[in-house]
Amino acid sequence: MLGLDAVMGAHMPDFDARLSATAAEIDALLSQLLDDKPLPGEIARPSRLVRAMRHAVLGGGKRLRPFLLVESAALFGANRGSALLAGSALECVHCYSLVHDDLPAMDNDDLRRGRPTVHKAFDDATAILTGDALLTLAFDVMARPEVHADARVRAALVVELARAAGLGGMAGGQMLDLAAEGRFGQFTHGEKEVATLQAMKTGALIRFACRAGAILGQADVAELAVLDRFGAAVGQAFQIADDLLDVEGDAARLGKAAGKDAAAGKATLVSVLGIAGARARLAALVTEAEAALAPFGARAEILRAAARFTAARQS
């Protein structure tokens, strides 16, 4: 996109390979979590719901949030297997949000990553339950002893994930996004309103990914603050890149319709700042994200590459 790669410096030579390798590990974990054998405390796993959840979760995806979690955790020497499990819980939350956002009552999308959305492949009721069950599974997984030996860490992750995903985070952001379409009357599309909306709708979960790695690695307060700043900047960059892709991307590469945001009257920073303004903001956010990691020196290079990748991605 736009030669941003050249502007911001090349990726790490092995970045793409590491991103793909982590995605494959997350895919394998998600597939294990969603087999049809009930766990202790479960009564039965209805096959239709298992199939719909697998459809929602195993349709590809870069697994960017789990990658950020895993690499943030690695910075503090946390166990990789534990970080992958926490990352798969986080990915369940992300996938649930896509399933519900795609519903006819919400954004009414038929395609996601080039495949039929869950309510198209199954039906609306099944899609609602699929999202519900994925969200629930996320907390089950996050609280399991395999995520961390210290239960205080698991409980803290559960609370942080819930705040990032709920009323004051992602779900609240989707509410504001629907309001920004004018569904419930007037909405002011100022830069401040759009920034809040985006910090909630997409920023909160990406920020959580980075914080969660630090929490898993039992980072100290100053280190957690660094990952928080990094995650907040990457979260904003992610959304601006997304908004630019919607304006400039092509549908084949996106696996979904382009130009939908403008058609739906969505509030984006592109509509507030213009394309050139949004590109400049994006570059500044990547610089800010990279700079935040200065205390970690070269050890954090993979996270810097992740910030650049987030801004330069083409789908």
Add this chain to the structure above:
Amino acid sequence: MLGLDAVMGAHMPDFDARLSATAAEIDALLSQLLDDKPLPGEIARPSRLVRAMRHAVLGGGKRLRPFLLVESAALFGANRGSALLAGSALECVHCYSLVHDDLPAMDNDDLRRGRPTVHKAFDDATAILTGDALLTLAFDVMARPEVHADARVRAALVVELARAAGLGGMAGGQMLDLAAEGRFGQFTHGEKEVATLQAMKTGALIRFACRAGAILGQADVAELAVLDRFGAAVGQAFQIADDLLDVEGDAARLGKAAGKDAAAGKATLVSVLGIAGARARLAALVTEAEAALAPFGARAEILRAAARFTAARQS
């Protein structure tokens, strides 16, 4: 209903007062949890979503699940304030399930406790997000330090609640319930299939309530098993009473339409066993629930009264 009160012995003299008092405490906690001030880790609380969540949660209700949790916890000397907080988390899960089940794509109900359902008072998208945010809030609350000083207890409660509510519990049960209407092709309505469906759809959360009290009170394995048996019997009794009410109840008292189950082709034990058979099963389940508590003697009388109340309730 049916003179069951007489058959099974009178309630404890102060049972109704204790149930109402706990309900008032739960209402107060839920109202506090759903004010409009963001908590640490939250960005903002959109007012429309707060209002819809309050509509979903504060419309009355007997708070039977929290009551079972609180009284089970009291049996083991657990802190009452902690049990009430855990109970309010559980009630959020129950209320989320009602909001999503009422949606047009699911059971399509316009009334709940005599008031418009969330999607009628607001709209479908807001109702989906309301359920999502309530489910998320439940895990936030359950994992908070105020629920128990020992984080292992909180993490265990999160895992148990998720298993009771998710794919292998309540959400899976709702999937089976829709299948039982014939939406996705043939479904066998045998007694075994209906029992599994009901154990998941309504039984799991009631059983969790009783187990959660024991877990909060750090009961030993044998004591937990007793509460598990009690909760499983009460959960079955609750659903049969519900099915009988749908056949025999009147809409004014129920606050919703009666006779809807049969009209929707729902699978119930009344349709499998007949009314007389279902009444006999209900009486046997209450006896079983009461007998399970024998090891606790008179101290468990309030829970026995709760079992009788569950079977004899008229709404």
